[in-house]
Amino acid sequence: MKVKNKQNGYVIILVLGVVSVLFILVTGLASLVINESYSSHRSQDNLVSLQIAEAGINYYTWFLNHFPGDFQNGYGVEGPYSHDYYDGNGNKLGFYSLDITPPAAGSTICTIRSTGYTERGLAKSRVVEAQVGLPSLAKFAFLTHSDIWFGTGETVDGMLHSNGGIRFDGIATNLITSARPTYICQPFHGCNPAATRNGIWGSGGPESFWEYPVAAIDFAAVSGSLSSLRDAAMVPGGGHYLEPTRANEYGYQIILKSNSTATPNDDSYDLYKVTNTWQTSGWTPDGGNRNYRDKIRNRSWVGNYAMPASGIIFVEDNVWVSGQTSSRTTIAAAVFPEAPNKYVSIV
Structure with missing residues (x-):
């Protein structure tokens, strides 16, 4: 009887040991499953929060396309602005x-900063963050509404676009685009x-670098923008407006001057009136011939001016522009x- 009881004790100890091991294994496995599930959900939320933030950028880009100039999300007050996803x-x-x-001031680029949050957190x-x-x-570098011909040896540094056709015998360093699939090349362009x-x-x-046809540039919209720039420049403190010169003058020369050791607000420009030009002849877009006066021969000093706070300089005459500036500057002529x-012209 004593031997049997002793054997029963061994069995109980063995069973308890097995149960303990199984308990530890099951507990560890359950903990592992829970941790893996949490890690998986966290990884998923990490990706979803990024997608939600990107959705915010897409939404406000859409909003600006439909409501240009509204940088307060239609609320009329400063943000931030929250939207459920x-x-x-x-x-x-x-x-x-x-x-x-x-x-x-003087720019159309706004900054959109979108922060995405998940519901589970x-x-x-x-x-x-995006700039649009x-x-x-x-x-x-060159933009025109008519047919144009660039001859052999001419180099275009920058983008070139024409709403008409382009005969290009020169060298391009950037995209050349035309709004026309085909056009009628005239004799004054070598046909x-x-x-x-x-x-x-x-x-x-x-x-x-050649791309055609592409969307045409709306020059009517450009005229409207020029009118707005003129109005802004004529407001006291809003910009600089240069009125038409006299009949025996040909426009203005603006030489931009950058003060590299100071802030852009310290930039300025020298202003001259162009009193005489060299005369050259050339083709007109409709095949005629005309005289051009795009090279300065004589000029008279007007003054040096600080760059306007808005960066807008509107010239109601021809203007020759050179120099450099670190300020955000818009020079328009019409x-x-x-x-x-x-x-x-702006030369």
Whole structure:
């Protein structure tokens, strides 16, 4: 009897040992599963919070396309502005918070800072920041509404666009674009008799930079923008407005002067009136011939001026521009009301 009881004791100890080991294994496995699940959800939330932040950027880009100039999300007060984010089934995944920095004076670029948060809150918030704005015509080195011909030996440094056709025999360092799939090349552009050509053609290159047809530039909108710039420049303290010169003068020369040791607010420009020019002759877009006066022969000193706070200088005459500035500057030239015999140039 004593031997049997002793054996029963061994069995109990063995069972307790096995149960303890199983308990430890099950507990450890359960803990591992829980940790893996948490880690998986946290990793998922980390990705979702980034996607939510990106959705905020997409939303406000859309908003600005529909409500240009509204940098307060339609509320009329400073942000941040919060918006809930849902999946395709209507389940709320979290929200994004938007901080909008309006454009600086003379710029169209605003900064959108979007912070994404998940509903479960297992991961840290993610931040995406983007700068968006209206494309500037200043990106073009040459922009025209008519057909044009660049001859052999001519180099275009920068983007070139024409709403008409382009014969290009020169060298390009950037994109050349035309709004026309084809056009009628006239004798004054070397086609005699006139012939149908591709929107861009010629012996120049590289042809990998040629793109046609592309969307046309709306020059009517450009005229409207010029009118707004003139109005802004004429407001006291808003900019600098230069009135038309006298009949025996040809416009203004502006030499930008950058003070590299100071802030952009210390930049200035020298102003001259152009009193005489060298005369050259050339083709007009419609095939005629005309005299051009785009090289300064004589000038008279007007003065040195601090760069306006808005950076806007509007010239109601021809203007020659040179030099450099560290300020954000817009120089525009036009005569109103608009008419072909009143067109002016920035040289």
